Amino acid sequence: MTAVQPVSRAESVDLPPPPFDLPRRCALFLDLDGTLAPIMPRPDDVGPDPRRAHLVARLREAFDDRVAVVSGRALPDLDHILDGGVTAIAAVHGLVRRAADGAIIDRQPHAGLEDARRILGELAHCERGLLFEDKGLSVALHYRAAPACADAVIEAAERLSQATGLVLQLGDMVAELRTPGADKGAAVRAFLREAPFTGATPVFIGDDLTDEDGFVAAKRLGGFGVLVGEPRPTEARHRLADPAAVFQWLEGLTVPVIA
Numbered sequence: 001m002t003a004v005q006p007v008s009r010a011e012s013v014d015l016p017p018p019p020f021d022l023p024r025r026c027a028l029f030l031d032l033d034g035t036l037a038p039i040m041p042r043p044d045d046v047g048p049d050p051r052r053a054h055l056v057a058r059l060r061e062a063f064d065d066r067v068a069v070v071s072g073r074a075l076p077d078l079d080h081i082l083d084g085g086v087t088a089i090a091a092v093h094g095l096v097r098r099a100a101d102g103a104i105i106d107r108q109p110h111a112g113l114e115d116a117r118r119i120l121g122e123l124a125h126c127e128r129g130l131l132f133e134d135k136g137l138s139v140a141l142h143y144r145a146a147p148a149c150a151d152a153v154i155e156a157a158e159r160l161s162q163a164t165g166l167v168l169q170l171g172d173m174v175a176e177l178r179t180p181g182a183d184k185g186a187a188v189r190a191f192l193r194e195a196p197f198t199g200a201t202p203v204f205i206g207d208d209l210t211d212e213d214g215f216v217a218a219k220r221l222g223g224f225g226v227l228v229g230e231p232r233p234t235e236a237r238h239r240l241a242d243p244a245a246v247f248q249w250l251e252g253l254t255v256p257v258i259a
Helices: 051-063 075-081 113-124 147-164 184-191 209-220 243-253
Strands: 026-028 068-069 089-091 096-098 131-134 138-142 167-171 172-178 201-206 223-228 238-240
Touching: 026 184, 051 068, 051 243, 068 184, 075 089, 089 184, 096 184, 096 223, 113 131, 113 138, 113 147, 113 172, 113 209, 138 147, 147 167, 147 172, 167 209, 184 201, 184 209, 201 209, 238 243
Parallel strands: 026 068, 026 201, 068 089, 201 223, 223 238
Antiparallel strands: 089 096, 131 138, 138 172, 167 172
């Protein structure tokens, strides 16, 4: 099976909240769902939010544009939800990346996606509560509204991964099959090679298992990760309870002392 599993060897211990006094040349890498937005029953339930847009604008000003969103969502979806307020975005777990200068780095979809798209789509039609999502470079089957189907969904995704060579990405109540390539950690490293992120201390904030790659990259590059949600084994150094706590912390970072 071709599968991505998070690199995490830490014990499941509670972590302190992140500090407000970050290094002056710091870069923020933010997940969306479960971090900047609460987890919703359906991906389409998340939309633009004035408070989020205002916060992101203040962060970009405070950190001299060293703010990027790194998410599993597709790029057009992120632009819609963020109301066009963020230029630097890594979408589909890093497979699509738009640099701060607007240049888009993309790749061709894997040939196996055609079979995965058909089979997962058929499963979604057969079971009430399953939700199929097509991101172009990946396809996903959400089972949040049908938790009893978890084992069957994961087994089907594992078989498809073995048969096609697609990468199996397990997330929060979702099984995703994606084109092989960059992950969230690779996206962080790529941003830090480009202006205005060059030489900055990375801080990665995320909630899901897919964010562990971002935590690892941030730690290896002299920064740290911030886990959002309940304590679990993680490479993050700090933890915040939920998106509300994330907002409270981020709003505290925009004070002039770090500007």
